[in-house]
Amino acid sequence: MNATEPLMRVRGICKQFPGTIALDNVSLDIWPGEIHAICGENGAGKSTLMNILSGALAPDKGEIFFAGKPINFHNPRDAQRYGISIVHQELSLCPHLSVAENIFMGRLPRLFGNRIDYKRMEEETVTVLNRFHTHIDPRKRVMDLNVSQQQLIEIAKALTMNCRILILDEPTSALTESEAQNLFVILEELRKNGIAILYISHRLKEIFQISQRVTVLRDGRYVATRLIKDLTPDDIVTLMVGRELNNIYPDRGFPSSDVLLEVKDLTRAGVYTGISFRLYRGEILGIFGLMGAGRTEMARGLCCIDVVDNGEVFLLGRKLSLSNTRSAIDNGLVYVPEDRKNLGLFLTMSVSANVVAANLRAVSYLGMVVPENEKNYSQEMVRRLSVKYKSLQQPVSSLSGGNQQKVLLAKWLAVKPKVIVLDEPTRGVDVGAKSEIHHILRQMANEGYGIIVISSELPEILGLCNRILVMHEGRLVAELAASDATEEKVMWYASGRAS
């Protein structure tokens, strides 16, 4: 780093969304010619910050300086003009168009006013791709390339826009080991040319391999920026999690030794391997893992929704036929999805219609839904879960996030399940409703229902659960009793430190 002042200064950035504070007074310096890692748990604010830096979001408060001058991005185009480009985890390319057309998206070179200058476009594409020592045909359709090549195209696109700061969001989550190493070679070259690279990742091994500095965020706040050479991976973990656990969680109840669910060797090629565990009556079992660990995929396989290559699931001793969702639900094993809007709720339909959706049989007689039964049933369920609503007929889309989550829970409770697997049940839910949901889950566990909670929130996992399973890259790497678990330990396993 030979520059005398930072390329970009970020001061006091605050950003709030309804119900959550995403960023709270975050400040940061970015120097040219460095690879600067950004670390933090899910929800720490990394993506929000990057979206602000790349112009996709406007901060509520705070200032940004570029090369000493204050700036105000109104949209991503503004940021691109300054040379700030972002490559998202889900690549934003147009799959049906060619490599060259994607690289010059929105800036197609013109010939005589309105005709596209294909020749120049292809030449410049080839020039920029040569920097990566790859020979991708500029006319090839992007959908015919593999993920690692597509990612290269996105980076190439950034370079053609005179990129000075390149932001990469979890770039290696979709790459193989050797493709990742290729990427690192390219990044190092870019760095040597004076480009600053912001690298969001939770893979400590990579961060230590390629970056010079690391900034840690926690709960939307800035924690620290350190030189990588001054730290160990354990230090970073401590910085990511060090916080006090507030005692707002219900008591941990009385787990018994009755086995409700037994999972043996559940495997799906390339996604998760050899998952085996037991669920006991009375306990809340937590599953923790970072992005890419395979928790949701494993849960969906377990609940007979997605295809499984190998393994067995026994519910109360009875073997389930995998991939038969209706049968699993009828036997009492249900999965409450993470993405409640897209996968769980029927937004256009009423609260009561949502509550009875999985169990119409219970409110019907001779195949006809009895409105009185539906009304009574849904009324009971929403009362039990303290859902705040105006009328049972109101569309569920008009409820708040927390109440929507409760309606979703009510739908599955109405089926009278034996085991419920909840995927991020309190994501996007305000603190009050969160606590209510925790108490409801604990109550259900005490009444004998098997509860599995998948969560990325360490305090939630540690406060709520009796036992914690940790997944890393598709494997179960640890099983901890709540009494033995600390945030550092869990994160340590989840980051792959044990391997």
Place this chain on the structure above:
Amino acid sequence: MNIMEKSETNISSSRKIKFKPFKTLFSIREASLATIILITATAMTFLTPGFMTRSNILTTLIGLSMDGIITVAMTIVLVMGGIDLGVGSVLAFASVLAGVLAIKVGLNIWLAVFITLLASVSAGSLVGYFVTRIGLSPFITTLGMMSIARGLAYVLTKGSPLSLGVISPAFDYIGQGSFLGIPNLILILILLVLIFDFLMRRSAVFRQIYYVGSNEKAARLSGINVDRIKFGVYVLSALLSGLAGILTLARFGVATPTAGVGAELRAIAGAVIGGASLSGGEGTIIGALLGVILVALVNDALILLNVSVYWQSLVTGIVLIAAVTIDMLAHHRRTS
């Protein structure tokens, strides 16, 4: 305090199917449509002497009865989140097939009707198969069926209408007679509307159509057999279209290969004016019927006011966009 047990004992499980009057279930959309229709009718009564006559009302109603049956079918398909562009063509195909079987082949008319209904079910099954098993989009599949059915109608009649003559007084009675002073076609339409509106509101199986249309992924996760619902709805749609075709034959006594042209667009317009959304999950049969009546009413008004018949398509389009825009502005809803 037990979450699950208490909910069992406290809920009274009613064993009877209480039949509540539909009026209490009317949504705002249906009520406002009914109001608009009443206002328009009242205005017309004052503007033209010919409007509020028995013959005008009956003619208008008979005229919309076939479109009405098609609209019932289309509404159910739209609620499911799909679309059936072939309804008008299946109507023509059925009308022609029944006619050809009765006249050219010499079959008993009721046997011809039975075979035609089977053929309609087959057409629907074909669409259902391609949509659920092969995975083609409903738009493309039913567009294909639209051309195929229409083409078959032309082939069977070699392009010109086929007169039925006097085949069966009973058959003619259904299409042209009245019962208690009300034309049979209108009675049949009302019957179908009542049956299917009831089913859509109350049947557990038909309720699943709403779930599938509202959020197919969530429906699957809730244990609903999405493929079976889709297949069944396309079969039902073709069956109703076939029925409409047979009734058209009964009404006119002539098998016309050009029957039902444009019916699918009128049906979509009627359903959407009545509250259905192209993205699925919403819509009622009663609402769709009111939508069809409104458009027919406005067209009738124009005829009585000596406006040229060529304006009718234009009118359908304007009423459709007006209704949907008003709804969008009033509720900030999206139509698709």
